[in-house]
Amino acid sequence: MAVEIQVRVNGKTHDSRVEPRLLLVHYLRDVLGLTGTHIGCETSLCGACTVLLDGKAVKSCTVLAVQADGSEVTTIEGLAAQAPGNGAKGGLHPVQEGFWEKHGLQCGYCTPGMILTSVQLLEDNPDPSEAEIRRALAGNLCRCTGYQHIIEAVRYAAKKMSKGKR
Amino acid sequence: MAMRYIGKPLKRKEDPRLIQGLGHYVDDLQLAGMHYTGFVRSPHAHARIRSIDTSKARTAAGVVLVLTGADLQGAIGPVPCAAQLPDMKLALRPVLAHDRVRFVGEPVALVVATERYAARDATDLVEVDYEPLTPVVNPEKALEKGCTVLHEQYSDNIAYRWELEGGDLAKAFKAADKVIRQRLVNQRLIPVAMEPRGVVADYKPGEKQLTVWSSTQIPHLLRTQLAVMLGVPESSVHVITPEVGGGFGSKLNVYPEEALVGYLAMRLGQPVKWIESRRENFLCTIHGRDQIDDVEVAVKRDGTVLGLRCKVIADLGAYYQLLTPLIPTLTGLMICGCYKIPAVRMEITGVFTNKMATDAYRGAGRPEATYIIERMMDLVAAELKKDPAEVRRKNFPQPKDFPYATPTGVTYDSANYQKSLELALRNSNYKRLRQEQAKLRRQGRYIGIGLSTYVEICAMGPSSAMPAGGWESATVRVEPTGKVNILTGSSPHGQGQETSFAQIGADVLGLEPDDINVVHGDTARVPYGIGTFGSRATAVGGTAVYKSLVKLRDKLAQIAGHLMGEAPQKLVFRQKRIISKATKKSIAFGEAVGAAYVAKTLPPGLEPGLDATTFFEPSNFTFPFGVHVCVVEVDADTGDVKLQKYVAVDDCGNVLNPLLVDGQVHGGIVQAVGQALLEEAVYDEHGQLITGELMDYAIPRAADIPWLETSRTVTPSPVNPLGLKGVGEAGTIGATPALLNAVVDALAPFGVRHLDMPVKRERVWQLMRKGRRAK
Ligand code: FES
Numbered sequence: 009m010a011v012e013i014q015v016r017v018n019g020k021t022h023d024s025r026v027e028p029r030l031l032l033v034h035y036l037r038d039v040l041g042l043t044g045t046h047i048g049c050e051t052s053l054c055g056a057c058t059v060l061l062d063g064k065a066v067k068s069c070t071v072l073a074v075q076a077d078g079s080e081v082t083t084i085e086g087l088a089a090q091a092p093g094n095g096a097k098g099g100l101h102p103v104q105e106g107f108w109e110k111h112g113l114q115c116g117y118c119t120p121g122m123i124l125t126s127v128q129l130l131e132d133n134p135d136p137s138e139a140e141i142r143r144a145l146a147g148n149l150c151r152c153t154g155y156q157h158i159i160e161a162v163r164y165a166a167k168k169m170s171k172g173k174r
Numbered sequence: 175m176a177m178r179y180i181g182k183p184l185k186r187k188e189d190p191r192l193i194q195g196l197g198h199y200v201d202d203l204q205l206a207g208m209h210y211t212g213f214v215r216s217p218h219a220h221a222r223i224r225s226i227d228t229s230k231a232r233t234a235a236g237v238v239l240v241l242t243g244a245d246l247q248g249a250i251g252p253v254p255c256a257a258q259l260p261d262m263k264l265a266l267r268p269v270l271a272h273d274r275v276r277f278v279g280e281p282v283a284l285v286v287a288t289e290r291y292a293a294r295d296a297t298d299l300v301e302v303d304y305e306p307l308t309p310v311v312n313p314e315k316a317l318e319k320g321c322t323v324l325h326e327q328y329s330d331n332i333a334y335r336w337e338l339e340g341g342d343l344a345k346a347f348k349a350a351d352k353v354i355r356q357r358l359v360n361q362r363l364i365p366v367a368m369e370p371r372g373v374v375a376d377y378k379p380g381e382k383q384l385t386v387w388s389s390t391q392i393p394h395l396l397r398t399q400l401a402v403m404l405g406v407p408e409s410s411v412h413v414i415t416p417e418v419g420g421g422f423g424s425k426l427n428v429y430p431e432e433a434l435v436g437y438l439a440m441r442l443g444q445p446v447k448w449i450e451s452r453r454e455n456f457l458c459t460i461h462g463r464d465q466i467d468d469v470e471v472a473v474k475r476d477g478t479v480l481g482l483r484c485k486v487i488a489d490l491g492a493y494y495q496l497l498t499p500l501i502p503t504l505t506g507l508m509i510c511g512c513y514k515i516p517a518v519r520m521e522i523t524g525v526f527t528n529k530m531a532t533d534a535y536r537g538a539g540r541p542e543a544t545y546i547i548e549r550m551m552d553l554v555a556a557e558l559k560k561d562p563a564e565v566r567r568k569n570f571p572q573p574k575d576f577p578y579a580t581p582t583g584v585t586y587d588s589a590n591y592q593k594s595l596e597l598a599l600r601n602s603n604y605k606r607l608r609q610e611q612a613k614l615r616r617q618g619r620y621i622g623i624g625l626s627t628y629v630e631i632c633a634m635g636p637s638s639a640m641p642a643g644g645w646e647s648a649t650v651r652v653e654p655t656g657k658v659n660i661l662t663g664s665s666p667h668g669q670g671q672e673t674s675f676a677q678i679g680a681d682v683l684g685l686e687p688d689d690i691n692v693v694h695g696d697t698a699r700v701p702y703g704i705g706t707f708g709s710r711a712t713a714v715g716g717t718a719v720y721k722s723l724v725k726l727r728d729k730l731a732q733i734a735g736h737l738m739g740e741a742p743q744k745l746v747f748r749q750k751r752i753i754s755k756a757t758k759k760s761i762a763f764g765e766a767v768g769a770a771y772v773a774k775t776l777p778p779g780l781e782p783g784l785d786a787t788t789f790f791e792p793s794n795f796t797f798p799f800g801v802h803v804c805v806v807e808v809d810a811d812t813g814d815v816k817l818q819k820y821v822a823v824d825d826c827g828n829v830l831n832p833l834l835v836d837g838q839v840h841g842g843i844v845q846a847v848g849q850a851l852l853e854e855a856v857y858d859e860h861g862q863l864i865t866g867e868l869m870d871y872a873i874p875r876a877a878d879i880p881w882l883e884t885s886r887t888v889t890p891s892p893v894n895p896l897g898l899k900g901v902g903e904a905g906t907i908g909a910t911p912a913l914l915n916a917v918v919d920a921l922a923p924f925g926v927r928h929l930d931m932p933v934k935r936e937r938v939w940q941l942m943r944k945g946r947r948a949k
């Protein structure tokens with residue numbers, strides 16, 4: 009028994025008929041083809057599937073697509089366009105830039121989730137300490153980097169974004 | 175060659191796609207008509223399959239095929255094992271179990287459906303009637319007489335016995351002032367790459383071409399094995415490794431699902447996808463470590479180690495995977511660590527138990543060796559009331575002793591252990607830490623300082639010492655437009671060789687890294703290669719790349735020399751030009767390239783085209799080394815262990831890109847923190863994996879780790895022209911003993927001389943209580 013939903017994803021409105029049990033992450037990946045959002049556990053434990061749902065970082069493996077009806081979703085594919093001054097002309101969000109500059113990724117599998125969680129962190133706390141960054145990333149697992157370069161990436165972005173505001 | 179890029183911290187070329195969600199991992203592939211498969215897996219550790227009823231599953235919505243092990247008898251060959259040891263028992267694993275299951279998670283049936291969820295639903299509808307058998311879980315009990323036997327064709331559960339002896343052990347123990355003994359347990363671990371395994375296969379019957387996309391570290395070896403398992407010509411199989419979300423050895427293997435998905439695509443004529451769930455990843459992807467080591471060292475009163483004896487029980491699990499039996503033998507090769515120990519004896523007993531197979535997990539046998547020798551060195555120091563650094567210093571070979579042959583039969587290429595130890599002690603302010611420790615103890619606070627001086631065996635390796643070839647290939651092709659493709663047989667999955675190999679290419683050919691494209695992981699594009707594991711991609715794969723680049727540069731120099739009227743030896747490649755050192759005359763790089771393809775102005779006898787291939791065979795392994803120092807604080811009230819400080823000095827020879835090396839070291843250290851303090855694969859007495867999810871198996875999180883202070887010494891390897899050693903596993907090898915040594919050091923005032931990994935709060939608390947009472 010399919011259900012009608014309307015979701016705005018990365019600035020584009022989608023009208024879809026979905027099974028009520030369809031996970032948001034499968035909706036994004038399999039229905040909309042936005043495969044930048046990854047699946048590492050499907051049980052809310054790894055953070056690989058993190059997206060912004062109405063501006064808040066959520067684990068999209070633990071949200072049903074029908075719960076996103078009427079909402080606005082930002083995935084890694086749409087993040088850059090949201091960065092101030094980027095708009096349609098492309099470029100990177102400062103957090104993406106930080107991950108590139110500071111070697112914040114190796115295999116890249118955790119990376120989209122890490123980046124979106126960091127975006128949320130910097131919105132809540134534009135100048136986080138090392139300990140605050142580590143705490144904020146508690147729900148995102150990375151098996152490759154040992155986290156240190158990720159911390160540096162977030163700091164890089166914090167600095168860059170605060171400059172941008174001034 | 176001007177080193178403009180080699181050695182520089184270049185940002186990675188692979189990152190732009192990965193940070194924008196534009197990379198493609200296996201699950202990101204969508205093919206028209208995709209079918210999905212799911213597996214029915216045994217809930218029992220040991221059981222006979224009485225019958226399987228598939229009727230409900232077959233008629234479920236969306237289901238197109240249900241198969242059991244019985245249906246596949248003879249259709250697909252067994253899971254391959256490349257390792258061969260003398261007198262090793264065979265334990266062939268069928269791709270689907272048909273009469274007996276031997277570990278929880280072993281697949282017994284599969285379902286194919288037109289949709290992802292339908293396949294999962296239908297696996298629940300398959301009814302399997304099992305007759306449970308006694309599970310064999312504890313490896314020591316597995317060795318007892320009368321224990322249930324896993325493989326009924328044999329009389330016991332011993333997979334093999336392997337011995338290694340060097341030097342005069344009897345003399346060593348006779349001459350000893352003291353013999354120090356300890357049992358050390360290296361617990362079973364689960365690799366947990368963040369991307370689970372996954373396979374997609376597609377078959378084109380007209381062309382008879384089977385394409386398999388798999389999240390693997392070894393695309394070519396997988397292709398060969400798939401051809402054998404499926405009974406098709408290898409020329410009909412094409413393996414593509416898209417982005418791989420971490421491996422750590424867990425994808426250095428050939429798994430039943432890879433063959434089964436390939437088989438299904440051929441049978442159905444439809445593309446088929448299987449994506450491993452995290453639960454399956456815990457149950458059915460290889461595990462690591464799992465050794466019980468009984469160790470004895472013979473020492474003189476001054477701390478000189480005379481001999482070492484170690485008996486190993488290695489829990490191999492129920493069947494062999496690709497390298498299972500081999501891994502514990504690597505512990506044997508490296509058991510002497512970075513010390514001159516004249517006599518050693520290793521006895522390894524490989525044991526079958528009703529668990530998932532162990533195999534290569536980051537470090538593979540060497541973390542175990544390093545843990546053994548480094549814990550023992552600390553026990554020697556404690557027993558002789560000496561500083562752990564002093565005992566180590568006493569037993570190091572001198573820099574002039576290299577190449578240094580150990581009694582285990584390997585030859586260390588180059589090292590200066592003294593230098594890295596002194597640097598690590600200085601960087602960590604070791605003396606001050608000891609004073610601080612004494613002061614805090616008086617206040618009832620307990621910090622521990624841990625030291626580990628490690629050596630590892632890398633750049634695997636000369637083919638003579640490898641189960642399936644130890645060389646690596648590289649083809650370099652300069653295209654007519656002057657852009658360069660490097661095709662490497664290595665199969666990076668996070669290590670960053672798209673960048674570091676481009677750095678080599680840019681320097682050899684005088685180009686920019688952006689002019690160079692690195693291609694890997696596609697058996698139709700890249701010549702046969704061995705793959706990425708054993709810290710080999712840079713030192714072996716990178717050397718093959720370098721050699722092919724030099725061949726091409728020499729050919730281009732001949733072409734350019736002919737055009738310019740200059741001697742080719744006098745030409746240098748710089749800033750996209752080929753320049754005469756003598757006359758300063760130059761031509762554009764692209765002009766010489768054009769000449770190679772237009773082929774009207776070539777020197778007589780020279781072939782057109784610009785394509786060079788190397789199959790590089792290393793003459794030896796390499797032996798990176800280093801020293802790690804860390805500080806932990808143990809909470810006297812709760813037993814909580816907090817890692818406070820971490821200082822690492824690593825030596826991986828020359829460095830192509832320091833950013834990448836730091837990343838490897840960080841990641842390895844944090845995985846070691848996992849083993850030392852958090853992780854343990856626990857099977858209960860029924861053979862159920864009770865740490866079978868991320869909820870119960872704790873891998874380190876960002877907040878568990880302090881700032882890691884890393885630095886390097888550089889001792890180039892003489893084994894390859896770039897002096898590279900490899901660094902992918904250094905962290906898991908060097909860090910684990912440093913961490914344990916620190917915890918034991920913190921607990922020394924409570925009379926503790928050893929405790930096993932992972933260090934658990936309640937155990938620490940109990941030991942402290944016991945120590946207090948005894949006082
Ligand atoms: S996939 Fe959603 S938290 Fe792991």
Ligand code: FES
Nearest residue numbers: 114115118150152
């Ligand atoms: S970069 Fe591989 S899991 Fe984080």
